[in-house]
Amino acid sequence: ASIPLDGRMKSRLRSVPAPLLGFFLLSALSASPATAKSLPLHIELPDRSVWGMIDVPKGEGPHPVLLVAPGDESDIGDPLYLKIARSATDQGYVVVRLEWSFLKRSDGKPSPDGKKEAEELSTALSMLPSRMMKQYEIDPAKSILLAKGLGARIAMKTESGASGDSVKAEILLNPECDPAVATSFPTVY
DSSP: OOOOOOTTOOOOOSSOOHHHHHHHHHGGGGOOOOOSEEEEEEEEETTEEEEEEEEEOSSOSOEEEEEEEOOTTOOTTOHHHHHHHHHHHHTTOEEEEEEOGGGGSSSOOOOTTSHHHHHHHHHHHHTTTSGGGGGGTEEEEEEEEEEETHHHHHHHOGGGTSSTTTOSEEEEEOOOOOGGGTTTSOOOO
């Protein structure tokens, strides 16, 4: 099986070995459901709530962690993200699947400047080394951000500092670099 790549697909990788990238992109298509447990995630911000899921693998840790930041039309139940979560947990990763707060609002649209989504992503990333996550036996030194569409665009947004030093590798897919938003988002990858 293969994943079709179009001319718009862009990725920025920092220290990601080729086998790891291949693992996420190719084995996700044929993953078997071996997740020991999926638990709801709730992050309370001053003006909104962010939801998601934490998929915990079978076996003892410490486990590497994969944080998934979806596009603007996808939620945590999207078949692609479920396959990635199953595949990653089969390989011993704890997977944190983030769902943007705007998906729960009646208008269903992200903030115009991306600042709310950047805050949500930064908050999720900053919780990885927290005491709350210790129960899942994660190794925050082995953390990866997988972001698609809007998630990739938010991670690229230089002024947000969304990923900073909290992740060791980023895989950014289809970052939606629309020239109409070039004043808000960088155009260099």
